[in-house]
Amino acid sequence: MSVRPSAAGPTAPREAAVRARVPLTLDRAERRLPAELVTFRGLPDAGEHVACLLPGGGGSGGRDENGTGSGGVPLVRLHSECLTGDVFGSTRCDCGPQLDEALRRISAEGGAVLYLRQEGRGIGLYNKLDAYLLQGAGTDTFEANRLLGRGTDERDYAAAAAMLRALGLRRVRLLTNNPDKVRQLSDHGIHVEDTVPTRVHLTRENAAYLAAKAHLGRHTLTLPAETAR
Numbered sequence: 324m325s326v327r328p329s330a331a332g333p334t335a336p337r338e339a340a341v342r343a344r345v346p347l348t349l350d351r352a353e354r355r356l357p358a359e360l361v362t363f364r365g366l367p368d369a370g371e372h373v374a375c376l377l378p379g380g381g382g383s384g385g386r387d388e389n390g391t392g393s394g395g396v397p398l399v400r401l402h403s404e405c406l407t408g409d410v411f412g413s414t415r416c417d418c419g420p421q422l423d424e425a426l427r428r429i430s431a432e433g434g435a436v437l438y439l440r441q442e443g444r445g446i447g448l449y450n451k452l453d454a455y456l457l458q459g460a461g462t463d464t465f466e467a468n469r470l471l472g473r474g475t476d477e478r479d480y481a482a483a484a485a486m487l488r489a490l491g492l493r494r495v496r497l498l499t500n501n502p503d504k505v506r507q508l509s510d511h512g513i514h515v516e517d518t519v520p521t522r523v524h525l526t527r528e529n530a531a532y533l534a535a536k537a538h539l540g541r542h543t544l545t546l547p548a549e550t551a552r
Contacts, residue, residue, distance in 0.1 A: 339365040339485035349375075351423065356430045363489055366482045370440045374486055377426070379433030396516050398434035399495040400425035401483050401504050403441035406448055415455065416532055420524035425498055435490070437483050444468070445477030463535040480504060484511030500542045 342362040349356040361374040402425060408418030425436050443451025446468060454467035465475040484507075487495065496517040497505055505515050520543060525533055536542040 337365050339363050339367075339482075339489045341489050349426065351426055353423075354427070354430075356426060358430075361486075361490065363486055366485050368479070368482045370482055372437065372439050372482055372486060374490060375426075375436040375438060376490075377430040377434060377436070379431065395433070396494050396496050397492055398429050398432045398498055398519065399487070399492070400429060400434075400436045400498040401439060401480060401508075402436055403439050403444065403478060406442060407451075414526050414528040417524040417529055421521055424522055424524075428498065434496075435492070437486055439478075439480075439483060441478045444475070445479070446471070446473045458531075464532050465535055476503070478503075480507040481511055484508055484513050487513050500536075502541060502543065 340363065342364045345360045345362075347358060347360060349358050356377060359376040361376060363372065363374075366372060402418075402422055405416060405418035405422075407413035408416045409422050412419055422436070429436060442448045443454065446454070450468075450471055450473060453471055454464065457467035457470055458464060462470060468475050487493065487508075493512070494514045494516050495508075496519055497508065497515045498519045498521055499505065500520050505518055508515055523533070
């Protein structure tokens with residue numbers, strides 16, 4: 324018995340969609356911030372990434388349907404998960420201070436922090452901690468990844484772009500010093516109208532890490548001349 328071929332062509336990949344919206348108050352960045360955590364279904368990497376939507380006006384402004392303030396192009400931060408910095412306050416990196424800065428600034432202007440489960444620039448928590456041991460022996464953050472047989476930065480922002488599309492945010496102002504985030508979002512159809520630099524959170528403990536990000540990772544950081552290269 325012959326089987327008739329289907330008249331339909333290949334199935335196009337489905338767009339991600341909002342799964343749930345959970346209102347909550349953040350006690351972070353030296354203030355209490357009304358926010359909404361958004362979960363998603365159908366993300367391309369199946370990761371449990373979340374969007375933290377913040378209204379403008381430091382929490383006093385009105386929300387639009389996505390909780391991103393009233394009018395204008397939203398300010399957005401793509402923040403890769405960092406257990407050591409975000410939760411435990413490690414001074415080895417600048418992740419915790421960057422997250423606090425993003426929450427403060429976005430709560431004032433309206434927008435979203437996309438919290439991406441990309442620990443250790445995508446290599447995972449245990450590998451990141453192994454990389455810390457190598458850095459303690461004198462390698463930089465990128466070379467440590469290579470010595471572990473991993474890429475220097477394995478992050479892919481296709482899921483972030485899918486999250487923004489699901490929220491109806493196809494035009495954003497991006498809070499970042501990382502040109503790769505701008506490039507990847509643009510490649511995935513998100514229009515980055517403006518790049519807003521983050522502060523340089525330099526300490527004695529993270530100076531070598533920031534120098535590596537600036538000189539090897541091409542992040543747009545202006546560091547003092549005496550910072551280790």
